[in-house]
Amino acid sequence: MNGESMKRIHPLILALLLTGSLLLVASAAGGTTTSAVPDPTAQMQPFVARITNLLQNEDFRNDPRCERCQQIIDIAKEHFDFREMSKRVLGRQWRKLSPEEKDRFVTLFTRLLQYAYIGKIKDYAGQQVEFTGQRIKGKRAEVKTLLVDRDKTIPVSYIMLLKGDQWMTYDVVVEGVSLVRNYMEQFREILRKEKYAGLVKRLEEKIHQLEQEKMQEMAKPSRAG
Numbered sequence: 615m616n617g618e619s620m621k622r623i624h625p626l627i628l629a630l631l632l633t634g635s636l637l638l639v640a641s642a643a644g645g646t647t648t649s650a651v652p653d654p655t656a657q658m659q660p661f662v663a664r665i666t667n668l669l670q671n672e673d674f675r676n677d678p679r680c681e682r683c684q685q686i687i688d689i690a691k692e693h694f695d696f697r698e699m700s701k702r703v704l705g706r707q708w709r710k711l712s713p714e715e716k717d718r719f720v721t722l723f724t725r726l727l728q729y730a731y732i733g734k735i736k737d738y739a740g741q742q743v744e745f746t747g748q749r750i751k752g753k754r755a756e757v758k759t760l761l762v763d764r765d766k767t768i769p770v771s772y773i774m775l776l777k778g779d780q781w782m783t784y785d786v787v788v789e790g791v792s793l794v795r796n797y798m799e800q801f802r803e804i805l806r807k808e809k810y811a812g813l814v815k816r817l818e819e820k821i822h823q824l825e826q827e828k829m830q831e832m833a834k835p836s837r838a839g
Contacts, residue, residue: 654755654774654781655748661693687728696724698775698784703797707805715810722817723797729824755781 668685690696700720701708711719744760753776761768773785773792785794804813 651750652776652779652781653748654750654757654772655745657781658693658745658757658772661689664689684728687724693781693783695775695777695782695784696720696727698782699723699794702784702794703801705798705802707801707810711810719814722814722821725821726817726824729821729828 665686668689697716697720700716700723703723704711704719708716744762745757746760747758749756749758755774755776757772757774759770759772761770768789770789771787772783773787774781774783776782785792787793801813804816808816
């Protein structure tokens with residue numbers, strides 16, 4: 615899990631939480647919904663509103679242990695399937711784990727995302743999100759968006775599974791880079807060299823490192839103005 619690989623998917627911070635002003639754009643893309651299928655784009659809107667309201671709280675910037683980040687994760691769990699993400703990033707290794715090991719891995723992977731991405735969300739503000747289309751095929755869907763910043767536009771797609779009447783995101787593709795594939799490739803190499811126990815150790819170490827960095831960042835005196 616080198617830093618360079620994580621930087622490739624770093625714009626996910628913005629896409630995942632949709633912190634900027636929301637601009638809905640009518641889609642001309644295929645895959646329109648019917649009355650029997652929930653609309654995946656429409657289901658994202660309340661999620662966006664809740665996250666945005668949370669991030670407007672000034673206390674978010676003074677949160678060394680990322681407790682407010684945990685609130686974001688708790689809300690995100692209603693729309694993001696972290697267990698499905700965990701299953702896919704592990705690939706065949708997932709089937710070899712006991713139920714307890716699976717639960718532990720999901721917790722670790724979610725924690726990693728919390729610190730690696732959500733913990734840095736305060737660095738971004740004011741971006742605009744355009745919903746540009748969606749495709750639905752059976753119980754799978756893709757919601758396409760554009761993240762519009764001052765000098766660039768970043769394409770972001772949410773890949774979803776329909777579970778009951780709820781579309782759950784299990785992958786996010788930013789500028790053609792899949793979060794799941796990004797981590798799957800990193801984890802596959804670690805599993806090959808260090809086995810599953812080595813991967814768990816690496817995750818724990820990385821989470822501890824990110825936590826310490828967060829605490830050091832919060833310990834710095836704030837600059838006036």
